[in-house]
Amino acid sequence: MTFPQLLRAALLLTGLLLSPTARAQQPTDADAKKAADEAYRQRQDYLLRNDWPNLQQYAAANQRLPAPRPGRPRVVIIGNSITEGWVKQDSAFFRGRAYEYVGRGIGGQASGQTVLRFRADVLDLHPAVVVMLVGTNDVAENNGPYNPQHTLNNIMTMCELARAHGIGVVLGAVAPSTDFWWHKGLNPAPKILALNERIEAYAAQQHFTYYDLHTALKDDQNGLKKAYGADGVHPNLAGYRAMEPLLNEAVARALKKK
Structure with missing residues (x-):
């Protein structure tokens, strides 16, 4: 996957967490942090493999x-x-x-x-x-x-x-x-x-x-x-x-x- 694709995937994950159909309540701080951490990890992985000096x-x-x-x-x-x-x-x-x-x-x-x-x-x-x-x-x-x-x-x-x-x-x-x-x-x-x-x-x-x-x-x-x-x-x-x-x-x- 390219970085834009990874970013869209992370945003989709965040959107699912926020969706009332996905959960009966708003996401917890732990959910939000987990999604942010995953987006950051995916970005760092993309840079490591494709553009190390960014x-x-x-x-x-x-x-x-x-x-x-x-x-x-x-x-x-x-x-x-x-x-x-x-x-x-x-x-x-x-x-x-x-x-x-x-x-x-x-x-x-x-x-x-x-x-x-x-x-x-x-x-x-x-x-x-x-x-x-x-x-x-x-x-x-x-x-x-x-x-x-x-x-x-x-x-x-x-x-x-x-x-x-x-x-x-x-x-x-x-x-x-x-x-x-x-x-x-x-x-x-x-x-x-x-x-x-x-x-x-x-x-x-x-x-x-x-x-x-x-x-x-x-x-x-x-x-x-x-x-x-x-x-x-x-x-x-x-x-x-x-x-x-x-x-x-x-x-x-x-x-x-x-």
Whole structure:
């Protein structure tokens, strides 16, 4: 089955749950969650077998995106759910006048998947600067055991591609967290700190710009401040608002280095 067919099947299942002829009462929360979980599982299975980097996610949006306008540098932010959520939480920031921010985040992705879509979602959009916010899902072992060198290798590959195309680079720190609710017990805080040290050192060595959002968001345990996010991983609007002026400064520095 194709993904559209799987999605229709999941919607049909949900419809049956809601149908008064199928049940004498409204579905329970457990029924609804089961249907949603099944739809998500089917989607992930489809992507795994047909489009592991999820190139289809932004294919139509990339085609609609016009050429960059003179005087308003285009800045593509590529990453995971933290980037994807940013666009939804504070869309006004992405309509700002100084820079044309373009969000290209996909929830759940690790850096290996991001590498595979880097051409379609970054290079082909001809930005002046790319901001890379990756690493959280590597540490969370979404695609298998975490290997910090493999993560850094993926970051280095994307940086080299950007440099070859004359694109300025901003390397973002991995956001703070003391635990991942979908994969508990990994003790990510020290792993994130160590990875950020390596990202910052690589940025300094290669004369890229380092964007330290970790320090801006962390609490005393190197987790996400509760005021900046309820689930301990994803920033809320206040968290994004704390990140935004620092990003504007980092982009300005990256543009000067070009």
